[in-house]
Amino acid sequence: MDYSHGHTGSAHDSIAFESTAAAKYPEWLFEGQEFAWGDSAYPLSPHMIPVHKKPAALRRENAIFDRAVANIRVRSEHCMGALKGWFQCLRGLRVDIKSNKDHVEACRWITIAIIIHNMVIDVDGTAGALNFGHLHLHAQEVEDRGMSPEITDTDDMEEAGEAKRNQLVAEIVAYKSM
Numbered sequence: 123m124d125y126s127h128g129h130t131g132s133a134h135d136s137i138a139f140e141s142t143a144a145a146k147y148p149e150w151l152f153e154g155q156e157f158a159w160g161d162s163a164y165p166l167s168p169h170m171i172p173v174h175k176k177p178a179a180l181r182r183e184n185a186i187f188d189r190a191v192a193n194i195r196v197r198s199e200h201c202m203g204a205l206k207g208w209f210q211c212l213r214g215l216r217v218d219i220k221s222n223k224d225h226v227e228a229c230r231w232i233t234i235a236i237i238i239h240n241m242v243i244d245v246d247g248t249a250g251a252l253n254f255g256h257l258h259l260h261a262q263e264v265e266d267r268g269m270s271p272e273i274t275d276t277d278d279m280e281e282a283g284e285a286k287r288n289q290l291v292a293e294i295v296a297y298k299s300m
Contacts, residue, residue: 124151127232128225136163144169157286159191166283171290186298187291209235 124144129137144151144158148169152158160172162179173179173188206212212235217228 125236128229134163135161136165139164139170155286159194165280166287167279168282168286171283171287183291183295187287187294190294190298205232205235205239208239211235 124142126138126142129141139145139160148167152169157169157171160170162173162175164170164172166172171191173191174181174184178184179188202212211231215228215231217224217231219225219228
């Protein structure tokens, strides 16, 4: 597991991702062919497979792949909502942030919630994790957000990531065609 917090609300997910261990030290979290999915703003590498940007996203096989990835990613987007459902102190995180110290304190609330959550999973097993997923639904997340209803060379990483993504596209298209 890896997480990032501390960025302001205006920071894009891909910027927050850059400060994670998954981005800086992928060998710590990924073994062999393991990888994470991302949206089109994430950098392409063997360990981060984003969906396609236009015009590549318009190709039929890429659109099938991107839809399949979107369905998988929806579940990961529920992570913070699930934590908010389990730990009501995170709903809106009603802490006035007027200084760096206040910001650090707010981040500590989040870190503590993640640690306790992982302890519950360690004690109760995966069944414990399944018990809280439904506690914070999409409507509540909308309300909380105030929304309306080993390679080091960047070119080599991108090339290896593109080859892996192409392989995944072919596998998903073949599966969907069955």
